[in-house]
Amino acid sequence: MEVVYLNGQFLPKDQALISPDDRGFLFGDSVYEVARWYGGYFFDLPGHTGRFRRSMKETNMVWEDEAKLEEIFEELIERNGIGADCAIVYFQATRGVAPRNHAFPDPPVKPTIYGFARRHNINTLAAERGVAIWLTPDPRWNRCDIKTTALIANVLPYQEAHDQGFAEVCFVRNGFVTEGAHSNIFFVRNEALYTHPENNDILSGITRKNIISVARANDVSVVEEAVATDMIPYMNEAFICNTTGEIVPVTRISDQVIGDGNPGHLTRKLQVLLREFIQSCDPHR
């Protein structure tokens, strides 16, 4: 039986009831987070919980039990008997329940807090062979740095890409590649890594940050500069990254083959280095 967390309680999923007046449902007035459990420990939990707290702060949401966040993540794993399996924990806060009105509820109401854990294994085929991704103009708002559940502008282009057989869609803003619908993107040119700088045009990915530090620790040069779409043909390698997939090589972007059409050697090296770093974070080792 799946056990979820809802507003201070752990309960069977079919007993977790949310009001139709919830602002997450009515407005997408809601933020979320996804962390990965590696069969015994979370990888970079402070990175994820820190970003969740930031998302709440940037959207003016206040949760009185915020200090329990890390404990709840652990308890979701425990109560679902996940232990030695790999999983994700999904966690969400909405501005709460109030009659529909654009203004924040006054007086403020408690946020709705929901979380679940789900077994999840990495897509090893994609990580091994690489994927094709599709490039399209970025239809999203100006605060892509906030991890909000208002994801329709991610979902629609993603579905279009998916229907054409692409594994991800990546967005273009002002002629530059920003990020994927649910991933960040890196390029390799002349043995240096290029990725979009941290600003309002991208979500600051926890995987992105860890890749940058692992790369720098291993003397790989990292340039936090956006890549113009007309430079894509000159890139030797590309990869996308996120919590659920780690590093996935990109072998084609729309109809442009990247490098020789196979995962690049630096991409392969970073896959290994990131995995080693993740394993080195296992407190039971």
Ligand SMILES: Cc1ncc(COP(=O)(O)O)c(C=O)c1O
């Ligand atoms: C828009 C977007 N960018 C980047 C990422 C990658 O972030 P992370 O590495 O923290 O999973 C995600 C993850 O879902 C995302 O939704």
